[in-house]
Each structure stands twice: as C-alpha cells, then as structure tokens.
Amino acid sequence: MKKIIISMLAAFGVLFGASSVHADTPVKLQMQNRTDGAAVEIPSDEAPELKNNRVMVPFRVISDQLGATVHWSDQEVVLIKGDTRVSLRLGSDIAVVNRETVRLEAVPYVKNDRMMVPLRFVAEVFGCDVRYENRTVTVTTKPFAIDGVNVSAFLLETAVINGFVVEDVVGNSYIEVLYQLIEAGKGEVVEPPAGTVPEYGLAELGNFYPFAKYDFLDQGGSSIRHYDLYTQRRADDEPPLGYFLLYAAHEDQWYKFDVETPYEIWELKGKAAKSGYGGTVENAVP
Known part of the structure; x- marks a missing residue:
C-alpha cells in the first residue's frame, strides 16, 4: 500500500x-x-x-x-x-x-x-x-463574398502627378469593411460629369480628373466590382468641391461621394498593410 x-x-x-x-x-x-x-x-x-x-x-x-x-x-x-x-x-x-x-x-x-x-x-x-x-x-x-463570389483582393489605384500607385489588400475582414465604406459613401445619383480628362495634368478649371480606382477581384483576378473616383480642378481661391464623384461600373451609374470616405479607405488600407494584409503592387511614379 x-x-x-x-x-x-x-x-x-x-x-x-x-x-x-x-x-x-x-x-x-x-x-x-x-x-x-x-x-x-x-x-x-x-x-x-x-x-x-x-x-x-x-x-x-x-x-x-x-x-x-x-x-x-x-x-x-x-x-x-x-x-x-x-x-x-x-x-x-x-x-x-x-x-x-x-x-x-x-x-x-x-x-x-x-x-x-x-x-x-x-x-x-x-x-x-x-x-x-x-x-x-x-x-x-x-471569406468576403460579393454576389456569392469570394473576393481575393481589393486593389486601390491612386492617381498622382505624372503617375499612379497600385496597392492591394488581401485580408478578408478589411476587404469587407472597405466594400461597406464605398457603398455607404454613395450619395445622390448624378448625371455623368462634362469635361472629364484622363489625368490631372490635362485638367483645366472645371474639368473632372481621376482621383482613385477601387477594384474587388475574384480568385482568377477578374473584377467583381469596379469604381472610378473623380474630383474637380478648381481655382486656388475657390472653396473645395465638398464631395467627389464616383462611377460604379457594375451599375453604369454616377454618384456624389462622401468627401471623408476616400481618406477613411486610405487609413484602413494602411492598417491592413501594417498587419500583413497588403502592400504596393505597382509604383508608376517617375
């Protein structure tokens, strides 16, 4: 015992x-x-x-x-x-x-x-x-899905003088919030703007030029949702436009776009990159 x-x-x-x-x-x-x-x-x-x-x-x-x-x-x-x-x-x-x-x-x-x-x-x-x-x-x-299709990446293309920068986000939770931000940022429906130009360098006063592009891609790299964000060139002594114009390609429709949302998107994209869920895909700035 x-x-x-x-x-x-x-x-x-x-x-x-x-x-x-x-x-x-x-x-x-x-x-x-x-x-x-x-x-x-x-x-x-x-x-x-x-x-x-x-x-x-x-x-x-x-x-x-x-x-x-x-x-x-x-x-x-x-x-x-x-x-x-x-x-x-x-x-x-x-x-x-x-x-x-x-x-x-x-x-x-x-x-x-x-x-x-x-x-x-x-x-x-x-x-x-x-x-x-x-x-x-x-x-x-x-996985975050749009219309039943899983999103593999969010691409943000930012227009800068004489070039552009493309960054991606590959985190499910971040992609979901980015999509919600864009959809929530839509304002009233508007007519297509007159006098659009392909880049800032070609814009005269009153012209709209590309500010950013947002793309949600599927597993094969094809676009599920694509948005073009435009802003207007104005004189230095004029007040800011107060909003952006957003073109939703899948709807073939233009919207006023909340002025704060693009900066919220950039901030969230930066958090995603810091956490290991994205980075720079292409830098076409000379």
Whole structure:
C-alpha cells in the first residue's frame, strides 16, 4: 500500500509540475485572415494570457485585425464593424451586443495600461471561428463574398502627378469593411460629369480628373466590382468641391461621394498593410 501511495504522489507531482510549466508558457495568437488562407502571427505589446480558462488580449489587437472601429470613453470600449456594435466595460461581466446584454465568462481588466478583453467572445461576435490548441489561439475569418463570389483582393489605384500607385489588400475582414465604406459613401445619383480628362495634368478649371480606382477581384483576378473616383480642378481661391464623384461600373451609374470616405479607405488600407494584409503592387511614379 505504501508503494502505491508513493507512486500516486509521484504521479501527481509530475502532473502538477507539468501544469506549472504549461501555465508559464506564453499564449501565441495568430489570424487566418488572408484570402490565401495563410496564418499570420499577431504581434502585441502586451502578451495574451489566460484568465478563467479564457484567452485575454488587448482590445486594440483584435479590433485592428478585424478592421473594427473603436470608441473609448471613461471605462467603456465600443467596437463597431458593419451592423455589429459591441460594448465592454472594465470590471463588468456584462457586454452589450446590438442593445442585447450578454454575460461574459471573463471580466475585462487593465494590465500595463492596456484593456484586456476575452478574445473568443469578441471574435465570435464578429463572425470568426476560434481554435485553441497547444498554447496557440487561431482566429479564422470567413471569406468576403460579393454576389456569392469570394473576393481575393481589393486593389486601390491612386492617381498622382505624372503617375499612379497600385496597392492591394488581401485580408478578408478589411476587404469587407472597405466594400461597406464605398457603398455607404454613395450619395445622390448624378448625371455623368462634362469635361472629364484622363489625368490631372490635362485638367483645366472645371474639368473632372481621376482621383482613385477601387477594384474587388475574384480568385482568377477578374473584377467583381469596379469604381472610378473623380474630383474637380478648381481655382486656388475657390472653396473645395465638398464631395467627389464616383462611377460604379457594375451599375453604369454616377454618384456624389462622401468627401471623408476616400481618406477613411486610405487609413484602413494602411492598417491592413501594417498587419500583413497588403502592400504596393505597382509604383508608376517617375
């Protein structure tokens, strides 16, 4: 009997020792958000950690990866993406998702000036799949589809003096938000502008010239949606136009376009590139 007890204690010692070592091993976080399915490790200035068997991460880490907009006030953070709005409060086990309350299994807290939130809850609210295995958490986004066709890339061509620059975005979550931004930026329907020219250098006062092009491509590289953005050359002492004109090729229709949206698109494109979901495809600037 004594030998059995000793053996059992030894076994428990091994288990507890292994558990202790396991607990000290950092949790690695990665995203399968690229349209090619490749996983990208997510950097964080505050390492993910386990609380109540839930992986906690700085909210900025997951919000940036998902392309969500963040609003922070007092002790509350609000994440917004599309029609989904999530509100979390420090020290509270209650979250609000689109006005419905949800009880959390892990309470948000502050660590080294970073608000830590439950990763699985936030990711799943925004339609992601979460898998935890061997101290690695993998968050997988769904492909974004337009009319049932998966988008493989968003191309942004920006016109500059004497050339253009083409950049791409290949992150599912970013592509989805970019499409929503463009569609939401449409204003009233307008007639095709008179006096369009192919580039700024040829534009006289009153002419419209290309400002940017937006393209959503399928897996074969063909365009699913194409938009041309134009602006007007005006005299230095004239007030700004106040809006852009957008041509939606799939509709063969012109729209007024919100003046802030092109800059929101550039900002989001920059975040995507910083997170490993895009870069420069072509630079035709002399």
